[in-house]
Amino acid sequence: MEIVILVLGGTAEGRAVAQALADRGMLAMLSLAGRTSQPLTAGPVRSGGFGGIEGLATYLRTEGVTSVVDATHPFAESMSHNAAQACAQVGVPLVRLTRPGWSEHPLANSWLWVEDHAQAAAAASELIGPVLLSVGRQHTLDYVPHLEDRHVVARVAERPSGMLPSRWVLLFSRGPFPLTGERELFSQHAISVLVTKDSGGELTEAKLRAADERNAHVVMIRRPGMPEGLTQVSNVEDALARVV
Numbered sequence: 568m569e570i571v572i573l574v575l576g577g578t579a580e581g582r583a584v585a586q587a588l589a590d591r592g593m594l595a596m597l598s599l600a601g602r603t604s605q606p607l608t609a610g611p612v613r614s615g616g617f618g619g620i621e622g623l624a625t626y627l628r629t630e631g632v633t634s635v636v637d638a639t640h641p642f643a644e645s646m647s648h649n650a651a652q653a654c655a656q657v658g659v660p661l662v663r664l665t666r667p668g669w670s671e672h673p674l675a676n677s678w679l680w681v682e683d684h685a686q687a688a689a690a691a692s693e694l695i696g697p698v699l700l701s702v703g704r705q706h707t708l709d710y711v712p713h714l715e716d717r718h719v720v721a722r723v724a725e726r727p728s729g730m731l732p733s734r735w736v737l738l739f740s741r742g743p744f745p746l747t748g749e750r751e752l753f754s755q756h757a758i759s760v761l762v763t764k765d766s767g768g769e770l771t772e773a774k775l776r777a778a779d780e781r782n783a784h785v786v787m788i789r790r791p792g793m794p795e796g797l798t799q800v801s802n803v804e805d806a807l808a809r810v811v
């Protein structure tokens with residue numbers, strides 16, 4: 568039987584898995600949500616939602632998918648939930664690849680951990696000084712009611728869909744973000760509050776060090792929970808070992 572692997576991506580890990588499978592001559596399809604206008608990809612790509620659990624289950628059946636690697640971002644909660652349900656329904660093995668979070672980071676105890684964006688916005692509004700928002704395009708707008716009168720630098724890959732306060736600085740940028748650049752950014756805007764998610768990994772970690780060097784407060788949003796009973800791995804090699 569031909570092996571067809573579906574890689575749910577939108578992350579560097581998803582690209583790396585798809586690339587590694589292509590390099591091994593395996594039939595792999597990288598799936599993206601279709602939110603980014605010029606996505607970074609590797610090998611064959613499909614784009615756009617499947618239409619919930621049923622849509623994904625139908626896709627798995629019609630495409631003859633033999634295994635799924637869920638390499639979506641740790642905060643892509645709905646997609647991971649749908650993948651777990653659809654794979655169980657169709658009987659296709661699923662492996663969840665998530666990069667390690669920052670809860671064990673040496674600086675983790677100095678951060679203010681919150682459960683969601685609403686709590687993060689409320690917490691940031693209580694802290695004094697310029698804010699660096701690094702929460703993704705979709706959630707940047709959630710912070711407007713709490714921080715509209717503040718000096719905010721919002722770093723996003725693409726323009727958020729709604730209006731932002733005119734005094735906010737919008738920075739279009741995609742990681743990785745090296746330490747030198749992060750230091751400059753913190754210094755240029757005198758950042759004293761960083762709001763971010765526990766995305767984990769090394770590509771976007773330097774901001775945490777830059778914040779520490781400036782004694783800036785860090786408001787860290789915890790990762791959402793994962794569906795129970797998942798096979799989980801934390802690096803590309805282990806994901807490949809499961810599916811190849």
Ligand code: NAP
Pocket residue numbers: 575576577578598599600601602614615616617618619620622623638639640642643644645646647649702703
């Ligand atoms: P989400 O809330 O979990 O997903 C919402 C819906 O988008 C899903 O139900 C699914 O639609 C569709 N979708 C998501 N990922 C998909 C994929 N890889 N392939 C096909 N459809 C997908 O996800 P999100 O937080 O909006 O993130 C969207 C994408 O951006 C994800 O692929 C994720 O890996 C990437 N990303 C997210 C973040 C973040 O912080 N959330 C950061 C960096 C990258 P249907 O129900 O119609 O199938």
